[in-house]
Amino acid sequence: MATPATPVRRTRGLPVVRQLKQAVGLQRGxxxxxxxxxxxFLLTAAVAPLLAPYGYDQLRDADGPFGAQQSPSGxxxxxTTVGGYDxxxxxxxxxRTALAVIxxxxxxSLFIGVLIGLLSGYFGGWLDRVLVVVCDAVYAFPTLLxxxxxxxxxxxxxxxxWGGIFAxxxxxxxxxxxxxxxxxxAETVRIKAEAYVESAKVxxxxxxxxxxxxxxxxxxxxxxxxxxxxxxxxxLTLAGLGFLGFGIEPTSGAEWGFDLNxxxxxxxxxIWWTSIFPGAAIVWVVLGLTLVGESLNDLADPRxxxxxxxxxxxxxxxxxxxxxxxxxxxxGLAGIxxxx
Amino acid sequence: xxxxxxxxxTTDPVVRIEDLSVTFATDAGRVVAVQDVxxxxxxxxxxxxxGESGSGKTVTARSILGLxxxxxxxxxxxxxxxxxxxxxxxxVTVKRSELGEVRGRDAAMVFQEPSTALxxxxxxxxxxxxxxxxxxxYTRAEARAKAVDVLRRVGIPEPEKRIDSYPHQFSGGxxxxxxxxxxxxxxxxxxxxxxxxxxxxxxxxxxxxxxxxRCRDExxxxxxxxxxxxxxxxxxxxxxxxxxxxxxxxxxxxxTLFANPRDEYTKQxxxxxxxxGQGVARTRxxxxxxxxxxxxxxxVVEARxxxxxxxxxxxxxxxxxxxxxxxxxxxxxxxxxxGESGSGKTTIGRAIAGxxxxxxxSLSVLGTEMNGVKERRFRPVRERIGFVxxxxxxxxxxxxxxxxxVAEPLVVHGRAKDAHAARGRVDELLEAVQLPRSFGDRxxxxxxxxxxxxxxxxxxxxxxxxxxxxxxxxSALDVSVxxxxxxxxxxxQRELGFAxxxxxxxxxxxxxxxxxxxxxxxxxxxxxxxxEQVLGAPQHPYTQRLLASLPVPDPxxxxxxRASWHQLA
Numbered sequence: 001m002a003t004p005a006t007p008v009r010r011t012r013g014l015p016v017v018r019q020l021k022q023a024v025g026l027q028r029g030x031x032x033x034x035x036x037x038x039x040x041f042l043l044t045a046a047v048a049p050l051l052a053p054y055g056y057d058q059l060r061d062a063d064g065p066f067g068a069q070q071s072p073s074g075x076x077x078x079x080t081t082v083g084g085y086d087x088x089x090x091x092x093x094x095x096r097t098a099l100a101v102i103x104x105x106x107x108x109s110l111f112i113g114v115l116i117g118l119l120s121g122y123f124g125g126w127l128d129r130v131l132v133v134v135c136d137a138v139y140a141f142p143t144l145l146x147x148x149x150x151x152x153x154x155x156x157x158x159x160x161x162w163g164g165i166f167a168x169x170x171x172x173x174x175x176x177x178x179x180x181x182x183x184x185x186a187e188t189v190r191i192k193a194e195a196y197v198e199s200a201k202v203x204x205x206x207x208x209x210x211x212x213x214x215x216x217x218x219x220x221x222x223x224x225x226x227x228x229x230x231x232x233x234x235x236l237t238l239a240g241l242g243f244l245g246f247g248i249e250p251t252s253g254a255e256w257g258f259d260l261n262x263x264x265x266x267x268x269x270x271i272w273w274t275s276i277f278p279g280a281a282i283v284w285v286v287l288g289l290t291l292v293g294e295s296l297n298d299l300a301d302p303r304x305x306x307x308x309x310x311x312x313x314x315x316x317x318x319x320x321x322x323x324x325x326x327x328x329x330x331x332g333l334a335g336i337x338x339x340x
Numbered sequence: 341x342x343x344x345x346x347x348x349x350t351t352d353p354v355v356r357i358e359d360l361s362v363t364f365a366t367d368a369g370r371v372v373a374v375q376d377v378x379x380x381x382x383x384x385x386x387x388x389x390x391g392e393s394g395s396g397k398t399v400t401a402r403s404i405l406g407l408x409x410x411x412x413x414x415x416x417x418x419x420x421x422x423x424x425x426x427x428x429x430x431x432v433t434v435k436r437s438e439l440g441e442v443r444g445r446d447a448a449m450v451f452q453e454p455s456t457a458l459x460x461x462x463x464x465x466x467x468x469x470x471x472x473x474x475x476x477x478y479t480r481a482e483a484r485a486k487a488v489d490v491l492r493r494v495g496i497p498e499p500e501k502r503i504d505s506y507p508h509q510f511s512g513g514x515x516x517x518x519x520x521x522x523x524x525x526x527x528x529x530x531x532x533x534x535x536x537x538x539x540x541x542x543x544x545x546x547x548x549x550x551x552x553x554r555c556r557d558e559x560x561x562x563x564x565x566x567x568x569x570x571x572x573x574x575x576x577x578x579x580x581x582x583x584x585x586x587x588x589x590x591x592x593x594x595x596t597l598f599a600n601p602r603d604e605y606t607k608q609x610x611x612x613x614x615x616x617g618q619g620v621a622r623t624r625x626x627x628x629x630x631x632x633x634x635x636x637x638x639x640v641v642e643a644r645x646x647x648x649x650x651x652x653x654x655x656x657x658x659x660x661x662x663x664x665x666x667x668x669x670x671x672x673x674x675x676x677x678x679g680e681s682g683s684g685k686t687t688i689g690r691a692i693a694g695x696x697x698x699x700x701x702s703l704s705v706l707g708t709e710m711n712g713v714k715e716r717r718f719r720p721v722r723e724r725i726g727f728v729x730x731x732x733x734x735x736x737x738x739x740x741x742x743x744x745x746v747a748e749p750l751v752v753h754g755r756a757k758d759a760h761a762a763r764g765r766v767d768e769l770l771e772a773v774q775l776p777r778s779f780g781d782r783x784x785x786x787x788x789x790x791x792x793x794x795x796x797x798x799x800x801x802x803x804x805x806x807x808x809x810x811x812x813x814x815s816a817l818d819v820s821v822x823x824x825x826x827x828x829x830x831x832x833q834r835e836l837g838f839a840x841x842x843x844x845x846x847x848x849x850x851x852x853x854x855x856x857x858x859x860x861x862x863x864x865x866x867x868x869x870x871x872e873q874v875l876g877a878p879q880h881p882y883t884q885r886l887l888a889s890l891p892v893p894d895p896x897x898x899x900x901x902r903a904s905w906h907q908l909a
Contacts, residue, residue, distance in 0.1 A: 194734055195729045195730075195731060195734040195735035196734060196735050196736055196737045196738075198695060198729070198735075199727065199729055199735050199736075199796075199799070200737075200748065201695065202693050202694075202695065202722065202725070202727040203722065203748055203749040203752050203753075203799075204719045204720075204722035204723060204749070204752055204753060205748070205752045206752075209752065213737075213740075214737050217737075217739050218737065218738065218739060
């Protein structure tokens with residue numbers, strides 16, 4: 001096949017920006033939609049105090065208490081909860097908690113998972129066997145159950161904001177380490193056999209240099225993808241924890257899953273605003289992150305990527321990635337159980 | 341049962357390609373792979389399409405079967421006529437459902453890699469019968485009889501029994517025979533053979549070429565042969581089409597083409613094919629220039645009774661890759677190591693570089709005994725060894741620029757602080773391998789195969805090694821590129837005077853460069869001597885067979901060699 005006369009490209013661009021330039025048609029639409037949803041989420045989290053009319057734990061203002069279960073009005077656009085908090089403010093502040101948990105969970109599991117995956121794949125032998133068995137064992141647990149156990153172990157009754165965030169984040173971390181571990185290990189095993197690693201060995205490079213300079217940098221190709229998909233799963237796990245009462249207390253932080261739990265009894269008495277808005281927020285974030293992840297996945301695969309000049313029509317727009325539900329339900333139990 | 345194979349009824353061409361253009365949609369935009377190619381293949385004729393990689397030869401041939409990916413857009417007409425002349429179809433415009441009928445019945449394909457062309461989980465007979473079932477109604481017994489018959493005709497011994505064997509139970513050459521049987525069973529008018537012998541050893545290649553010749557003579561099948569090996573062309577083709585950058589540059593009768601090529605590119609292509617016997621004068625000259633006492637100098641590499649055994653898995657017996665090999669490489673000498681796949685030549689190269697463990701005997705590399713050596717102790721020695729890998733595409737880290745990759749050995753051994761500080765030396769090296777300095781800033785995928793292999797050479801020479809191991813450095817390259825890389829290699833060797841182990845399966849290439857040639861066969865060293873001795877008067881039967889199997893790029897000479905090969909076999 002003829003080699004295309006490509007103009008020499010100096011930079012390879014940032015991961016997402018590069019894909020955005022590359023995408024066409026439906027795939028581009030999906031990616032942009034995902035980026036917009038995610039962007040709004042990030043922006044809201046950044047400027048939450050400016051947007052929110054009240055604090056997340058505010059029960060009264062100068063005019064006295066808000067009152068419980070007030071329907072949406074001029075003062076409280078989205079009404080108040082059974083505990084007397086402003087729904088809008090809690091939904092907005094909830095983005096901060098969600099973002100903090102995502103960042104802490106992903107960073108922790110990313111670093112630990114990548115490190116042990118790299119060591120395990122590169123050195124092999126008994127280390128590899130032990131780590132694989134341990135990770136498989138963790139993988140075999142129902143995620144939510146494991147997260148609950150971890151939450152109890154870690155927080156031990158604490159209810160501060162960061163205590164809660166770390167409890168949730170670390171329990172999510174434990175679940176996701178095996179994912180990063182497996183991906184990086186598999187890539188490492190593959191790359192270890194590549195000629196350029198052997199050529200580094202022949203040159204006399206140390207193990208550490210080979211691992212960091214030659215193996216790791218080539219093994220991270222799929223990370224942005226797992227990263228985004230895991231971020232959306234992290235939100236769902238957090239919401240699940242909150243819903244079951246293992247989350248963050250309302251006085252120390254706003255958490256959508258917890259609010260949904262409190263809204264359970266409201267639903268039957270016709271009070272819709274306390275459950276709809278936190279639920280919609282969860283759907284928003286999960287949908288945004290999943291769309292980004294799924295489009296990145298499609299674009300990363302030359303066989304699935306549709307191209308500008310393709311006359312044969314669009315190729316398939318969605319692939320099934322393990323653990324990536326496209327339209328995950330709201331933070332109810334059913335929605336959580338489907339995501340694994 | 342030979343009546344089931346019809347003799348061609350018409351003298352009309354079985355394939356007529358008119359103004360074929362193929363464009364691919366890629367990330368970088370549209371790429372024209374084939375442009376306005378018109379070709380005809382007469383019944384019972386072997387048409388060879390030659391050209392370097394990227395010339396569009398495979399795309400042209402695949403489009404005959406409509407086997408292009410969805411990103412391809414085809415224009416023009418490809419008229420396929422049935423062998424008995426009863427119908428013809430234009431593959432470009434035909435419907436998908438009809439295309440399925442045309443494939444196999446009117447034209448069939450033989451792929452490059454026989455081990456991947458067969459499905460490993462089905463018996464070979466089943467796979468042949470599957471093709472039959474797709475195109476007609478046969479009872480179980482009929483289909484089986486037909487499959488047995490075709491297997492016998494392609495030279496599979498005991499076809500009644502072997503029909504139920506699985507692909508892994510056959511050797512590479514036999515697998516290719518089965519793939520050819522699969523193509524022949526429906527008695528197509530034309531077989532598209534895409535590099536049918538490239539993945540095979542020279543001795544097996546000769547057998548497969550013989551079989552393809554029989555396909556033409558006995559079955560009356562036309563063959564479109566895609567190859568880059570001019571020796572194969574001289575051996576088998578009736579007519580040759582030369583392609584260059586998607587266009588047809590010359591089309592001629594095989595004798596005419598080899599005797600007086602008209603196009604400039606064809607001349608260049610034929611000129612760059614290495615021929616046996618070219619290296620004799622050079623070797624003599626080099627031998628004469630050796631200083632006195634050279635023969636008693638300490639060898640750079642000395643193997644005595646070297647054994648390398650790979651442990652077997654799951655109660656399978658151990659595999660002895662190298663079995664009692666002794667040889668020596670003296671300073672400044674080029675030793676050519678020849679053998680077919682599985683002969684252990686690469687294993688020896690890897691053992692010298694410390695990539696494979698030595699399990700028996702003694703191997704001394706630059707004064708270090710490799711049997712039982714620890715990586716820690718060998719690391720300082722690595723500085724004095726360079727290694728050039730077979731595939732330049734995979735031997736560079738795709739994320740490092742060429743300059744960074746070439747600087748890697750300098751940085752690792754502390755000659756430079758980082759890649760930036762090493763840039764001066766890197767530029768020198770790039771210049772030495774005749775690459776522009778600016779190429780240092782490019783990434784490996786932005787270089788062609790030949791350029792990459794030069795960069796690979798620059799990396800291997802960065803520390804000024806005393807010993808260079810070159811493992812099939814040119815086998816992944818086109819002939820014209822290979823010639824230039826070999827020339828460069830020779831120049832650098834003269835200039836820098838390093839000792840070299842040159843591993844190759846191609847006798848002609850080794851002859852060009854090596855002072856001495858060692859022939860490996862099934863892990864044992866069967867013959868060793870100068871090019872003149874080994875190639876001029878081979879002693880061992882295997883060497884004789886190897887030499888006779890090597891097709892030479894001259895139709896008349898090759899015909900004579902073929903006759904002598906038949907006698908040997």
